[in-house]
Amino acid sequence: MIILDTLFIGGLRFVLEKLAAAVEAERDDDSALREELLAAQMRLELGEITETQFAAVEAELLRGIAEVRARREGEAPAPGALRVTGAEVTLEGDEGEVEPPARPARRRGAKARSPRRR
């Protein structure tokens, strides 16, 4: 049982870390915008959008990328400033039933807490 739960929580923690990474990416990184641009190119190639529509989307995304770059050059936050420091999980009731996962810590420099185990 303990092994199962440890595995479960370990897995959960992994997912939460990924989420945190994605959040950080949205804020500071232009990679999401670049992926949007790539998707637009794919749509153009597949004939799902016209050249004109693509040009509009491209202009919008390039502006966004330029903004991100300007912001990054302005404040330049330390890399890896946002970290998952813990996940709080309560296990109740029947086996296998699990509460929705706790939200990840969001504040910078939040104190690490150990996940609770049964």
Added chain:
Amino acid sequence: MRLRFFGGKGGAGKTTLAAASALAEAEAGRRVLVVSTDPAHSLGDALGFSLRGRTRRVPTRRGVLHAVELDADRALGRWMARRRAAFRAIALHGTLLERREVDRLLRLALPGVDELIGLIEVMRLAGTRRHDTVVVDTAPTGHALRLLATPALLARIAEVLDGLYAKHRFLARHLRGEYRPDAADALIAELDDEARALTARLRDPTQTELVWVTLPEVLSLRETAAAVGQLAALGIDVTRVLVNQLTGNKEARRCPACAARRRSERAALAAISSKLAQRPLGVVLAQAREPRNLPSLRALARELAAAGRARAGAPGEWGIEQGSPRPRPPGRRPAARPTARQSRDWLNTLAPPGTRLLLFVGKGGVGKTTCAATAALALAARGGGAVLLVSTDPAHSLGDVLGHEVGDRPRAIPGAPSGLRVQEIDAQAGFHSWRAKHRDELEAALGGPGRAGMRVAFDGDVVRDLLDLTPPGLDELWSVRTLIAAISPPPAGGPRYRLVVVDTAPTGHALRMLAMPDIALAWVRELLALLLRYRQILRPGQLARDLVEISRDLRRFRALLRDGRATRAVLVSRAGHLPMRETERLGRSLRALRIGVSTLILNAMSAAEDRACPRCAEGARGVRPALRSTLDRLVAPAVAPPPRGVRALEAWGRRWTRLAG
């Protein structure tokens, strides 16, 4: 049941000899099937019947003879129809794809279909009417080698499918506690068994006989020696080498052109005999008339039987007299003068300014390579920018024609105009090095962790197996890729070619290559659509960027192919009924692909004064349909020995003429 393959360079006489051999064996009282696997069929022409994809019974004095020209697309369709559900099950359980997506993928045309299904279909046909012997007339060398290597490919495909299905078996065993093999497992086992059985059969000389047909000329003999080596690497032994269309003593005594031809044949045989000496060699003399009906095939079969008794040895022991008439002094001879007015200004007819892609196409053995090399030398000498001469035939002979080594990277040839670069595409090597370079990236894209940290597409092992697979139709795919690179603006500092002259593979596979952009585009778009749909979890990244670029390139290339001013297809043919018929069919197929055919080169036209000789005259007889053609026509005169090396090619080119009117 015994299998007898006839392989060899295009135009060596595979089809005619296969038909003669099948007819003789049937009339010895056995049940025989003769089947052609070359996408450009001429078996019907040789037998004097229209076959059109159906199995027909050929009237024989004794025994039973069936003949069929294999229709690979239909054969694959039929094979697939019965296995579609199993393929679908594997794809659904082994990937993330939805049923609709899987069905779309399963409907796409496959590259390399002739080689993929050829052997399987031959075995199926052989089984239906209980034949004692199946005679297979294969496509010219390069693709015959691919066909004979199919069993290994089938085994690899079975492995990949097995890997894809392993996940499903694992889950079923854990969720249900047991796993019962289903139709998908049966399909995987069938493919694997078929691969094993075919391998064993091809390697067993008591079940399979492999006759390699060659002409007594340098290119054909060199190609034969190379093919014998490549087949040995596959564990397949060439049973017999047949030297076909040898000029006889009788003709050589009477006709100076035949005497010169015979001398060059003897020199070529002497040069290569040490390499082929261990194989039983047979010799078939040139027939005064093209064999193209049953009586003439019977006569040829008698000669074939006699050739079977000949053994290896020095050329002098092959029934060739050592003495021969004195050579006519070399010099300007009047070129063929069929009926029309002639002009020497052929270069602008062949490639008017603005031509980007000049495709030399034709039946095997008509002299595509020699003509393409001659034209490229003249075009490079005209100046105005770099010219690339590139061969897309997996059995290359550009190096032999130019008398200088040529490789996979474009290179200059000593003595040739400085603007000329020459390349022989090596699809296998090119693909392997590309794969090695992109391996990590592909593994990451297909099997690496996606956005949610799951292994999204496939298991790592499956991805590795998939990447190890050499795709069917690789020669055509890689040729298209190379041609696109050659006509595109250079990335940095490389040469920009004003004109690319392509020496294509013989008819059938040249057509497959020219149809490849459409097939590849369909696959690329399907993959792009999938990546787009799953981009939230798959992270398309570099793979998607590459596919977008490939898709653009393919569309541009297709547009170029269909632009009649930029792309010109040049039909090369010899005079003669069978070559002319195949040339006409080829012209129609090219037009169906919306590729403009501009010029017809009549190669090796015998000179007017040689027409007293029946053999030389036969060649000129078949020229009449060409004279009715509305294409621009060039005449390249017959010379013996055929021109080899830059200087000889340039000299030969100066004797080409344009037929007017």
